[in-house]
Amino acid sequence: MRTCAGCRERLSQSELIRLRYVKNRVAIVRPGDGTTGRSVYLCPSEGCWHRALKRGRLTFKSAKRDRTVVHLEPREREQLLLRLKGYTREQDSLN
Numbered sequence: 106m107r108t109c110a111g112c113r114e115r116l117s118q119s120e121l122i123r124l125r126y127v128k129n130r131v132a133i134v135r136p137g138d139g140t141t142g143r144s145v146y147l148c149p150s151e152g153c154w155h156r157a158l159k160r161g162r163l164t165f166k167s168a169k170r171d172r173t174v175v176h177l178e179p180r181e182r183e184q185l186l187l188r189l190k191g192y193t194r195e196q197d198s199l200n
């Protein structure tokens with residue numbers, strides 16, 4: 106079970122979108138890609154993305170409770186929202 110960074114609801118990992126911070130960039134992780142490390146989880150709902158990104162700050166946490174706080178510029182925030190939209194659209198079309 107993981108917590109959505111927007112609504113704080115606990116859901117199974119497969120129901121959530123996973124973000125990782127890799128090479129100074131926020132990456133959306135595909136389900137089952139097997140990578141581990143510091144992550145942020147989000148529901149597939151736009152309201153949660155906006156809530157999680159409201160302050161332009163994302164806290165990536167590992168299972169060992171290490172954390173990395175990432176500050177996003179307004180432009181980066183907008184881009185991430187667009188990428189999340191594209192990502193969920195793509196997932197929908199696969200199901």
Ligand SMILES: [Zn+2]
Nearest residue numbers: 109112148153
């Ligand atoms: Zn949520």
